[in-house]
Amino acid sequence: MKIDFILNKKPVHIDTDPLRRLLDVLREDFYLTGVKEGCGEGECGACTVLIGGEAVCSCIVPVGTVANEKILTIEGFRSTARYRILEKCFIDAGAVQCGFCTPGFIMAAESLLSENPRPDETEIRQGIAGNLCRCTGYSMVVDAIQKASVQGKGLW
């Protein structure tokens, strides 16, 4: 099936099985390996991308359903001012350890802050509850997002 969508702000066109997972299409056809596979069933959030601004696990999205959608991955997001603030705050808060979950958390944070630019701690915890991290115990990730919401005031 022929599918058109906007990937990282550029129109793309593929001809593929519409049942393939968006995750596989992103990783295999577009070499976007910042999108990680942690569980393959929408539980861990390592493969989080934004579809129309909403954080979604790309492992449970058949690529046929994204026709004409705008898809943003870490590779597209990392050139933005919002990303730079998040990156700095993740570093300063110590929110990164093994890093496998980190791009997914960045995308979840972008989605959360877009909806709610000044979330409190509880809202942040709820906002990232779909992303698993086994290294940090989460508080340092929560701190990072809180710092970003303050330091990036006006960006979201």
Next chain:
Amino acid sequence: MTNIRTPVERSDARIKINGKAEYVGDIRFEGMLYAKTLRSTRPRALIHSVEIPPIPEGYFIVDKHDVPGKNRVKIIADDMPFFSEDRVNYIGEPILLVVGPERETIAHILEAITVTYSDIEPVYTIEEAEKGSAPPLFGSDNLFASYEIVKGDPISAFSQASIRFEDIYRTGFQEHAYLEPQGAIGAYENGRVTVYGSMQCPYYVKNALIQGLGWAEDRIRVVQTTTGGAFGGKEEYPSLIAGHVAFAAIKAGSPVQLVFDRAEDVRFTTKRHPAIIRIASALDAQNRIIAMNMEIKLDAGAYAGLSEVVLQRAMFCSTGVYNIPNARVRGSAVATNNVFTGAFRGFGGPQATFAVEMHMHGLADRIGEDPLVFKRKHLLKKHDSTVTEGTIRQEVVLPALIEAVTGPSDYRGKLQRFQSTKGTVHRGIGLSVFLHGCAFTGSGEKDKIQAKVKLRKTRDKTVEILVSSVEMGQGPQTTLKKIVAHTLGIPLENVIYENPDTDRVPDSGPTVASRTVMIVGFLLKKVAEKMRESWNSAPEFELQERYEQPPFVQWDQQRFKGDAYPVYSWGTNVVEVEVDSLTWEVTVKGIWAAYDIGTPMDERIVRGQIEGGIAQGLGYATMEVMNSSEGRFMQESLFDYVIPTAVDLPNIHSTLIENEYEYGPFGAKCAGELPFVGAAPALASAVQHALGVPITRIPLTPDYLREVTQGED
């Protein structure tokens, strides 16, 4: 130069945040093929036949016939084959690989293969193994290891006791749940094999390949790829799959990638050992413990793996932080037809610490004493003797660590106030006091590992760290660099430390046992001091340093007598909970933690170790349930094996009390495993306080809590 404790930007942070870091599943080589494992569906059986239909060109079957050397994964006992020979011993045991260019075709080929088995009566649990109705899996007694330690004269102490108290403690399986599943790539070129993979121990993998290939070591190269969490799960297991991809690459003549999906990883890779621990204590007329008698049994699963060493660590910390003058500790690692259990953060310590802490709490309740007062009476002090009759040589700062958590948490106040709570929500507060022996057990560092490190000064005045220690999230690519930069007095940016490649780095030992900073870091400090002295001697040179045991260490590995560890790190935790007696759900309301890890090499990285370790430990005690039913795990994914999420835990209040160690770099001791060890007993004590019933088992499932509470009515 700033203080070494002061946090710096992690070397690996940016590349991980921006998604450019390449994990093993992100790597693609020209012509690379994929592999998938055909696994046993039987817990214990002889293999009659494996029928493989004709397969398309470009696809390969890789099995026991393709192991050029010895078909045994080198760990300790040489009992586990890379690929099954005539039998299988657990559900999921690898029989063969299907290798080829298309994953879908590989899946079709796997489905079409028929294995016929003839079943043998399996052994599913420690209890069944003890009944002995099924033939033994290992040796004649079905034990991978059994040991005994005797200190003093426990028999006469028990005969003089005024009170005797005994209970049995049980802990369950735990899954590592690192976010990056296991994976490796094998490549074969010009008569050499290279294995790239997610791993903790490049030289364990290399040694396993030497044995499996039967080749000279210079034909084998192992390269660690960015590793997405490990926690012990990538200590011994990668040796198995490294063999698989190496044999496959040789047969196919192309690079072969094997990356597990989550279900394979949850169902078929190593787990934390379930334990049954019986402790009996003898008290004198003044309510002081005069002796303990313990029995520790670990479910080791189908192969020996590292179980004997896990058992040793469990036994060596079995009396916890307490001065017990007379003790008998017996331990056994029992063979069962479960997946082989293995290394997991704490390595036997969490099971033993849970048991002894709950036992101390139970004893205090039995004699009507405040648990903390009772524990304080028995704390180890400098010059005291451990269960193996080793000497505590450092000042023990436990009294200060206890104050550091009981004060801010209002432990004493809440202990009183929470007792009057009514309704269905029960509040409780609990405390644990614990230690962790730093680095390898016994004479392991001196006799087995003999770590070597190298430092290379280059023409552009950068200095490269050449060690086999890996970054897996715990921070050595930052902390080890800090140690070298601080010692040489050069900027951190001038120190290089790449992922280890065995062609370039010496064997500085595995990345395990919280040994990296204390052992490898100390060697790096020593070699950096030498480099500083000879800095201007040449524009480019290399220096090497080799491990030397601190002169005071006395250890008898045959009798388990002496200093099981050169030094200990110590900790205290307070956990506050609410338990709802309608749903039996446990909610963590507060966590306070204090540690003596010597000097922290980076306060922010240490905080990450503390918080992550506590989160895993609280998961272990509560929601992380893994049941094996007839050799099959009931949990197959992160959907049914639940780990904590951001909404399950509150903020953690942690403090460090510095107590420098002479043989650690800048005074550092061990930190990686310690935070895990104390979390479960603190939480279980809080639940015991909330419900007023003895807790002797983790995980604290709603069923278990209902059962113990109603049993009391």
